[in-house]
Amino acid sequence: MPNEQTQQPGMTWLIFALMTVVSWGVYGVFLHTGQTAMGDPVNGRYKAFLFVGLAYFLTAVLAPLAILVMSGASWQMPMKGMAWSLVAGIVGAAGAFCVLLAFGAKGSPAVVMAIVFAGAPIVNAVVALSMHPPAGGVSAIKWPFYLGLLMAASGGYLVTRFRPMPAPAHRPPAAVSETTPR
Numbered sequence: 530m531p532n533e534q535t536q537q538p539g540m541t542w543l544i545f546a547l548m549t550v551v552s553w554g555v556y557g558v559f560l561h562t563g564q565t566a567m568g569d570p571v572n573g574r575y576k577a578f579l580f581v582g583l584a585y586f587l588t589a590v591l592a593p594l595a596i597l598v599m600s601g602a603s604w605q606m607p608m609k610g611m612a613w614s615l616v617a618g619i620v621g622a623a624g625a626f627c628v629l630l631a632f633g634a635k636g637s638p639a640v641v642m643a644i645v646f647a648g649a650p651i652v653n654a655v656v657a658l659s660m661h662p663p664a665g666g667v668s669a670i671k672w673p674f675y676l677g678l679l680m681a682a683s684g685g686y687l688v689t690r691f692r693p694m695p696a697p698a699h700r701p702p703a704a705v706s707e708t709t710p711r
Contacts, residue, residue, distance in 0.1 A: 553646070554642075554646075556628075556642075557638040557642035558638045558642075560581065560625075560628060560629065560632070560638075561632050561637075561638040563577040563580065564576075564577040564629060564632055564633075574629040574632060574633045575629075578625070581625055582622075585622070589618075624645075628641060628642075628645065639688075639689075639692045640689050640692065643685050643688040643692070644685055647681050647682060647684050647686075647688070648681075648682075650678075650681050651678050651682060654674075654678060
């Protein structure tokens with residue numbers, strides 16, 4: 530008897546996708562805040578990335594390890610699956626590191642992350658199409674797909690170009706010397 534998940538896919542995937550949107554949406558701002566809060570203009574980004582690595586260890590090593598142990602999963606893993614997963618982790622970590630390098634080169638989180646999150650879907654689409662071509666080839670792709678790519682690029686540009694500028698730094702008023710006539 531098939532379980533309920535195999536009968537109807539439901540919308541659980543959308544909830545997880547939106548949770549990812551929120552998580553990655555705050556990632557750049559939180560990462561930049563952590564970098565600057567290190568109080569080390571030269572090495573703060575590397576210190577922040579060290580804690581990103583610790584967070585990855587906690588969430589990407591210990592959590593799935595616990596789930597695999599608790600579910601009694603098989604520890605047999607095909608080499609191809611391990612290799613592709615390792616490559617995915619490397620490119621993910623390299624991207625996170627490059628975000629920090631962009632911040633260190635004076636890129637603001639609003640600009641850097643707009644470029645990253647507008648550009649990544651375009652790269653994803655091109656790589657996915659090259660690795661998993663559609664039935665009927667590229668000619669079978671409908672025009673709204675290309676419009677979506679153009680809109681993603683345009684959206685990244687518009688968010689970057691017309692982003693709200695931060696308020697000027699608030700400076701305390703100059704000290705007033707108190708002189709009283711005698």
